[in-house]
Amino acid sequence: MHALQAKVLDPRLGAEWPLPAYATTGSAGLDLRAMLQEPLQLQSGETQLLPTGLAIHIADPGLAAMILPRSGMGHKHGIVLGNLVGLIDSDYQGQLMVSCWNRSASAFTINPGERIAQLVLVPVLQARFEIVEEFDDSQRGSGGFGHTGSH
Numbered sequence: 001m002h003a004l005q006a007k008v009l010d011p012r013l014g015a016e017w018p019l020p021a022y023a024t025t026g027s028a029g030l031d032l033r034a035m036l037q038e039p040l041q042l043q044s045g046e047t048q049l050l051p052t053g054l055a056i057h058i059a060d061p062g063l064a065a066m067i068l069p070r071s072g073m074g075h076k077h078g079i080v081l082g083n084l085v086g087l088i089d090s091d092y093q094g095q096l097m098v099s100c101w102n103r104s105a106s107a108f109t110i111n112p113g114e115r116i117a118q119l120v121l122v123p124v125l126q127a128r129f130e131i132v133e134e135f136d137d138s139q140r141g142s143g144g145f146g147h148t149g150s151h
């Protein structure tokens with residue numbers, strides 16, 4: 001397993017609530033908690049940036065982390081991310097923040113310590129542009145946006 005440097009910014013994390021951990025041996029995501037001081041009612045349509053009490057330093061430019069919604073929260077309660085997906089750069093050292101968007105028709109209360117999103121470490125290939133006049137032929141060419149039909 002990869003070692004990831006992390007700072008606990010909220011002492012309740014690791015005491016009152018466990019540090020993010022894989023729920024099963026095959027889990028891809030580490031659940032992030034809302035480190036709130038009191039319950040937060042998120043109105044229908046409202047978005048708020050919530051602290052996780054945690055900072056990470058990925059350090060390796062060949063890696064990044066993504067913040068993704070939890071499927072239960074998103075599907076059952078309409079609690080998804082205001083930025084749809086959060087991308088954490090390998091040189092980011094600040095607190096991990098979760099943009100919580102209530103896309104449902106009703107208000108939803110997020111409690112302190114509640115697991116609101118998940119963090120996934122992913123490989124990254126950094127590329128430099130090699131400017132050319134023409135590309136080699138490909139089967140698709142410039143066709144896109146439904147070009148291959150719907151059946």
Ligand SMILES: O=c1ccn([C@H]2C[C@H](O)[C@@H](COP(=O)(O)OP(=O)(O)OP(=O)(O)O)O2)c(=O)[nH]1
Nearest residue numbers: 067083085086087088089092095096097098099
């Ligand atoms: O859901 C998120 C998304 C981003 N970040 C942090 C980590 C990331 O490395 C940094 C910048 O994110 P991004 O590049 O997506 O945002 P930006 O709007 O382009 O800001 P910047 O100008 O700082 O790059 O913000 C979070 O904590 N949570």
Ligand SMILES: [Mg+2]
Nearest residue numbers: 087088089092
């Ligand atoms: Mg950016």
